[in-house]
Amino acid sequence: MSKKSFIEANRISFSYPSYEGEIPSLVLDGIDVSIEEGEFVAVLGHNGSGKSTLAKHFNAILVPTEGSVSVSGISTAEEARLFEIRQEVGMVFQNPDNQIVATIIEEDVAFALENLGVPPAEIRERVDDALRKVDMYDYRLHAPNQLSGGQKQRIAIAGIVAMRPKCVVLDEPTAMLDPKGRREVMKTVKQLNKELGITVVIITHYMDEAAMCDRVVVVDDGKIIMDSTPEKVFGNVELIKERGLDVPQVTELCHELRKEGIDIPESVLTEEECVAVLENLLKGGAQNG
Amino acid sequence: MLKDITFGQYFPGDSIIHRLDPRMKLILIIVYIVLLFVADGLFSLLIGAAMGIAFYALSKLPWKLVIKCIKPIMPIIIFTAVLNIFFVEGDPIFEWKFISVSGKGVLTAVLMCIRIICLIAGSSLLTYTTTPIALTDGLERLMKPLQKIKVPVHELSMMMTIALRFIPTLIDETQKIMAAQKARGADMESGNIIEKAKALIPILIPLFVSAFRRADELALAMECRCYHGGEGRTRMKQLKLTAKDFGAAIFVAGGFAAVILMNMFGPEVFRL
Ligand SMILES: Nc1ncnc2c1ncn2[C@@H]1O[C@H](COP(=O)(O)OP(=O)(O)O)[C@@H](O)[C@H]1O
Numbered sequence: 001m002s003k004k005s006f007i008e009a010n011r012i013s014f015s016y017p018s019y020e021g022e023i024p025s026l027v028l029d030g031i032d033v034s035i036e037e038g039e040f041v042a043v044l045g046h047n048g049s050g051k052s053t054l055a056k057h058f059n060a061i062l063v064p065t066e067g068s069v070s071v072s073g074i075s076t077a078e079e080a081r082l083f084e085i086r087q088e089v090g091m092v093f094q095n096p097d098n099q100i101v102a103t104i105i106e107e108d109v110a111f112a113l114e115n116l117g118v119p120p121a122e123i124r125e126r127v128d129d130a131l132r133k134v135d136m137y138d139y140r141l142h143a144p145n146q147l148s149g150g151q152k153q154r155i156a157i158a159g160i161v162a163m164r165p166k167c168v169v170l171d172e173p174t175a176m177l178d179p180k181g182r183r184e185v186m187k188t189v190k191q192l193n194k195e196l197g198i199t200v201v202i203i204t205h206y207m208d209e210a211a212m213c214d215r216v217v218v219v220d221d222g223k224i225i226m227d228s229t230p231e232k233v234f235g236n237v238e239l240i241k242e243r244g245l246d247v248p249q250v251t252e253l254c255h256e257l258r259k260e261g262i263d264i265p266e267s268v269l270t271e272e273e274c275v276a277v278l279e280n281l282l283k284g285g286a287q288n289g
Numbered sequence: 290m291l292k293d294i295t296f297g298q299y300f301p302g303d304s305i306i307h308r309l310d311p312r313m314k315l316i317l318i319i320v321y322i323v324l325l326f327v328a329d330g331l332f333s334l335l336i337g338a339a340m341g342i343a344f345y346a347l348s349k350l351p352w353k354l355v356i357k358c359i360k361p362i363m364p365i366i367i368f369t370a371v372l373n374i375f376f377v378e379g380d381p382i383f384e385w386k387f388i389s390v391s392g393k394g395v396l397t398a399v400l401m402c403i404r405i406i407c408l409i410a411g412s413s414l415l416t417y418t419t420t421p422i423a424l425t426d427g428l429e430r431l432m433k434p435l436q437k438i439k440v441p442v443h444e445l446s447m448m449m450t451i452a453l454r455f456i457p458t459l460i461d462e463t464q465k466i467m468a469a470q471k472a473r474g475a476d477m478e479s480g481n482i483i484e485k486a487k488a489l490i491p492i493l494i495p496l497f498v499s500a501f502r503r504a505d506e507l508a509l510a511m512e513c514r515c516y517h518g519g520e521g522r523t524r525m526k527q528l529k530l531t532a533k534d535f536g537a538a539i540f541v542a543g544g545f546a547a548v549i550l551m552n553m554f555g556p557e558v559f560r561l
């Protein structure tokens with residue numbers, strides 16, 4: 001028997017229930033994807049391509065009409081083990097306001113644990129721990145509406161982290177935030193992955209965020225059209241643009257320079273790398289001339 | 290301006306009354322209301338009034354709050370008093386043409402006024418010194434036994450909590466929508482009542498649409514956090530009765546006993 005991946009989607013298709021007489025359109029169309037423990041995966045795709053629908057299959061909010069999804073070997077169709085799955089794979093959504101339930105921050109972070117019937121003393125400990133991990137411990141007694149968007153989003157993350165999940169799926173967590181909030185949230189998400197070893201799947205529209213990940217999956221029209229490292233995916237600038245997506249600014253710049261015949265390695269992704277390469281080139285150019 | 294209505298009832302403080310367990314406060318206020326109706330004479334009722342005054346003094350809240358909570362029901366108090374004075378039968382102490390006032394009528398009116406004032410002031414003190422969320426929590430725990438007869442106690446308290454959570458959010462949103470409609474030239478200040486009500490429609494419709502969208506997303510987020518009703522649910526914060534709660538209970542019990550004794554052995558004057 002082959003070892004199963006942490007999350008494994010096997011040829012899944014899905015269509016939302018439709019009105020009588022209407023032909024249901026496939027939102028997911030035979031997707032095959034597996035996610036290993038500890039990975040940091042970005043999911044890209046334009047609006048309506050089925051990213052959120054796919055994400056909802058990872059913690060049994062939706063079950064595929066065809067094919068199967070398993071989390072830690074448990075099939076998401078197994079209703080009796082629903083809470084086990086949701087505890088392993090937590091989910092954070094776009095609008096920070098619409099996922100905070102309680103009027104006091106620490107009570108909101110405790111919400112999942114209360115639902116799971118964890119003993120009070122242990123809840124307290126895990127809530128404090130989760131709040132420290134997202135760096136919001138000092139705000140534990142505040143009301144949600146006293147916080148900024150980025151802070152609220154970190155509280156939402158803490159509410160999930162308190163469950164001690166193996167994986168967090170974030171559905172465009174930074175889409176409604178200002179640049180400062182985005183930075184805070186991305187820093188927290190990176191910490192989850194690098195320091196706590198939590199598997200992260202992040203759906204995003206920001207290409208610089210995708211460039212931070214270890215793996216990029218591009219979804220288009222319910223199918224996965226690319227699934228590789230950010231270098232490889234963004235290396236294919238033409239295809240990405242054809243699908244109505246952007247590439248990170250750095251990639252775009254390098255691509256244009258390469259077209260002009262300037263030699264820049266394909267692996268350049270971050271601003272720092274780009275600056276270093278360009279500096280080198282300019283120095284080299286100065287010496288030659 | 291809109292923000293005032295949100296938590297206008299609660300006055301933060303650190304007095305002993307503020308720190309009492311919400312469950313104890315709820316029980317004691319019920320006992321206190323019963324006490325007010327058990328008292329059948331002026332002297333018994335004055336004991337009840339004295340207890341109310343003692344509670345207010347202990348809460349360290351400004352006295353003008355009593356006036357604030359009585360004001361809205363002033364018409365009712367006056368109306369009851371007038372009815373009692375003129376329509377209670379008894380030996381007349383004052384007669385003029387067809388109007389006759391009996392001693393009993395005056396006494397009933399006075400007792401009724403004291404009762405209503407104490408009742409309103411007492412229950413207002415509860416909301417003045419307890420956050421809405423603590424009240425909800427206390428109510429849920431007190432009513433837990435009702436779950437056996439299928440009262441959805443947990444669900445009601447969850448709804449209450451979510452309502453409290455979203456009031457500030459929706460108020461913010463209302464203000465944004467109002468500003469947006471004004472920017473499009475909506476006129477909300479002028480006109481008669483009907484015109485003003487009509488001007489509310491372009492505010493209420495987007496507000497409702499957004500509230501439904503929020504509800505949808507919140508439900509999803511709750512599902513992701515394993516919410517499945519009140520069954521098997523624990524709470525992080527446990528309410529614990531402490532010495533001061535028992536102290537308060539003894540105080541109210543003592544007051545109750547005093548009222549009953551006064552009813553039985555007190556002077557026979559000013560009785561109904
Ligand atoms: N609850 C729903 N009911 C019916 N159709 C839906 C629902 N949610 C999404 N869809 C449809 O499914 C498609 C994919 O949506 P979604 O997964 O949200 O895409 P993305 O997150 O990539 O923008 C869209 O065409 C959308 O209209």
Ligand SMILES: [Mg+2]
Pocket residue numbers: 051052053171
């Ligand atoms: Mg989406």
